[in-house]
Amino acid sequence: MRRYWTIICLFFMAGAQGQHRDVSLERMQEVYEEVKTPFKYGLVIAPDSGRLADCPSVFKQGKSWYMTYIVFDGRGYETWLAKSSDLLQWTNLGRLLSFSDSTGSEWDVHQKAGYIALQDPKWGGSYKLNKFNGKYWMSYIGGKERGYETGVLSIGMANTSRDITKPHEWQRLPAPVLKAADADVRWWENKKLYKSSVIWDEKKTPVTRL
Missing domain, CATH: 2.115.10.20 (Glycosyl hydrolase domain; family 43)
Incomplete structure (x- = not known):
């Protein structure tokens, strides 16, 4: 799931910076096959x-x-x-x-x-x-x-x-x-703040504010 969400995040980051990159259906299917979780315990x-x-x-x-x-x-x-x-x-x-x-x-x-x-x-x-x-x-x-x-x-x-x-x-x-x-x-x-995830971007990737 992590890689799937990474792709989604990169998509939005690229959009915010005025860049457009298509992700093919074949590539999305490859990601899904790798991260899917069919077993429930x-x-x-x-x-x-x-x-x-x-x-x-x-x-x-x-x-x-x-x-x-x-x-x-x-x-x-x-x-x-x-x-x-x-x-x-x-x-x-x-x-x-x-x-x-x-x-x-x-x-x-x-x-x-x-x-x-x-x-x-x-x-x-x-x-x-x-x-x-x-x-x-x-x-x-x-x-x-x-x-x-x-x-x-x-x-x-x-x-x-x-x-x-x-x-x-x-x-x-x-x-x-x-x-x-x-x-x-x-x-x-501007009402309440909820769950947060803190990652370390050692490359200090520039992100344009949405």
Whole structure:
């Protein structure tokens, strides 16, 4: 699926820069045949009764696979970690971003929905997470209101220099890095901000703003 979405993204980038490139039906069929997923195995992560799981992010470390995913329990989102040797049988390990036990003054006290950042984007590659400034990184949706995606939702960044295969609280920046109230937001992001994906463009490819 990753290569398919890469082609779609490149198509829109080319359009934004005034370039037009046709992709043949034969090439699109080749991509589909490579990335299609005909086998369905059902639920691999099932939280306790009263909780819901969503938004898995899978990466590889050593010989094992790891998944970050978010859990909703009625109060808000937390981010958890699971481990697998075959991508089918998963063991829950613990939390990475938890609710804050405070008076609620923090901007993300009740919502911390995380998504891994800087993963090797190569199709069939290592699927490892890369470090920046000696740390692993994760973007996340944060908010201070209780409930299902209520109130102001912004995007924050968290990082860790510790073992990413062990559950522990990642360190969060004190303020969000992107907000719906920012001066340069577009119409589709001026209410709430949701899931984000952070990739490392080491070539610093120029992109024309849409």
